[in-house]
Amino acid sequence: MQLAHYLGLLHRAQDRLGDAFTEVGAAHRDEPDVFHTCERLAERCHAHAAALAPFARRYAGDAPAEPDRLHSELFSGTRTGPIGLLRDLQDLYLMAAECDICWTVVGQAAYGARDTELLAVVRSCEQETAIQLKWLRTRMKQAAPQALVVAS
DSSP, X not given: OOHHHHHHHHHHHHHHHHHHHHHHHHHTTTSHHHHHHHHHHHHHHHHHHHHHHHHHHHXXXXXXXXXXXXXXXXXOOOOOHHHHHHHHHHHHHHHHHHHHHHHHHHHHHHHHHTOHHHHHHHHHHHHHHXXXXXXXXXXXXXXXXXXXIIOO
C-alpha cells in the first residue's frame, strides 16, 4: 500500500509550510498582519503534521520503498521589500496548494481504505488549508499594487 508515502509527503509538506510561514512572518514583521497571521498559520500547519503522525505509523508497515523524487522543494528563503513580500506570499501559496492537493489525494485513499479516523483528520485539515490559500490570495492582491506600481 502506497498510502504511507503520501502521508509522509503531506507530513513533510505541512512541516515545511509551517516553517516557511514562520520565516516569512519574521522577515516581514514590519507588516503586522503578515507577521501575526503567519504565526497563527504556522501553528496550524505544525498541528496538521502532528495529526498525521499516528496514521503514518499505522500505514508504515505496508509501504514498499519510497519512490525517487517524491518530495519537492518550493521555498528557498525570504526576500526583502514590497516585491519580496509579494514573491514570498506567492511561494507560500504554492506550498499551500501542494498541501491542498495532497489532502485531496490522501482523503480519497482514506475513503477507499474505509479509514474513518483518517478521513476526519483530512476533512478538518483540508478546510483549514483552503482558508490559508484564501488569505494568501487576498494578501497578494493587496500587496501587488504597492509592489508592482508604487514601489521603486
